[in-house]
Amino acid sequence: MKASIKAFAVAGILAGLSPLASAETINVPAPDFTLESRSGENLRLEDHRGEVVMLNFWASWCGPCRQEMPLMDELYSQYKDLGFTILAVNVDENREEAHRFLDKVPVNYPILYDPESSVSELYEVQAMPTTVMIDRDGNARYLHYGYQPGYEDEYEQQIRELVRE
Numbered sequence: 492m493k494a495s496i497k498a499f500a501v502a503g504i505l506a507g508l509s510p511l512a513s514a515e516t517i518n519v520p521a522p523d524f525t526l527e528s529r530s531g532e533n534l535r536l537e538d539h540r541g542e543v544v545m546l547n548f549w550a551s552w553c554g555p556c557r558q559e560m561p562l563m564d565e566l567y568s569q570y571k572d573l574g575f576t577i578l579a580v581n582v583d584e585n586r587e588e589a590h591r592f593l594d595k596v597p598v599n600y601p602i603l604y605d606p607e608s609s610v611s612e613l614y615e616v617q618a619m620p621t622t623v624m625i626d627r628d629g630n631a632r633y634l635h636y637g638y639q640p641g642y643e644d645e646y647e648q649q650i651r652e653l654v655r656e
Contacts, residue, residue, distance in 0.1 A: 514635045514645060521546070521623065521631040524610045526580065526603040529593075534578065534603055537629070543570075543653040544625040545577045545646065548611055551592035552583075553619040555638035562643040564598040566650060573654045574627065580605050582616070624649050626656060 521544075525535040536544065547563065549556040560579070567577050577600035581589040584606050593602065605611055614623060617636070624633035624646075633649050635642065 514633050514649075517631055517634050519631050521625045521629055522613045523629075524613060526605055526610060529602040529604075534601060536578070536625075539576060539578070539625075540629050541574065541627050543575045543627060543650060545575070545650070546614075546623040546625060547577060547579045548582060548605075548614070548616045548619065548621040549579055550582050550619050551588040556620045557592075557596055558640070559620055559638040559642070560596050560598055563646070564600065566643065566647060567598075567600045570650050570654060575650055575654055576600065578603055580610055582606075582608055582611050582619075622646070624653060626653050 521536065523535065523537045525533050528534045536546070545563065545566070547559075549560065563577055563579075567575070579598070579600060580603045582605050583589045586604055586606065589602070589604070603610075608616075614621070620635075620638050622633075622635040623631050624635075626632050632653065635646075
């Protein structure tokens with residue numbers, strides 16, 4: 492599975508897409524994982540089968556993440572009752588850095604911790620933020636690198652498409 496995600500990322504780069512391009516369309520099984528959440532419970536991706544999942548990798552030092560997360564929170568509030576959720580995976584080695592960030596940029600969706608970057612490596616994360624849209628069947632359908640103002644419109648379009656399937 493890891494090779495599949497990497498193969499699509501490499502294919503996009505070879506096709507001339509910048510690693511910071513908005514989105515690539517893919518269709519591969521999303522690798523399963525379990526991480527501890529901010530609330531202290533372990534969350535497993537597979538437990539969200541049947542929901543559309545926006546898997547977002549972020550860091551406290553990431554300026555674009557600071558811009559993107561409040562906009563993602565709006566999407567979460569708007570679509571959570573339609574079978575949509577966000578799993579935001581923090582890659583900081585020190586959880587306190589993430590907590591300080593979240594004190595300034597509070598969000599309502601689940602925050603997960605990946606201090607050893609095991610899940611980040613599984614998904615071949617190469618830029619912050621990186622976002623993977625996963626359909627109800629557990630397939631990674633869209634891969635986004637980076638964030639620029641306006642990407643949230645593309646996220647919303649993809650969420651609408653996936654919740655209707």
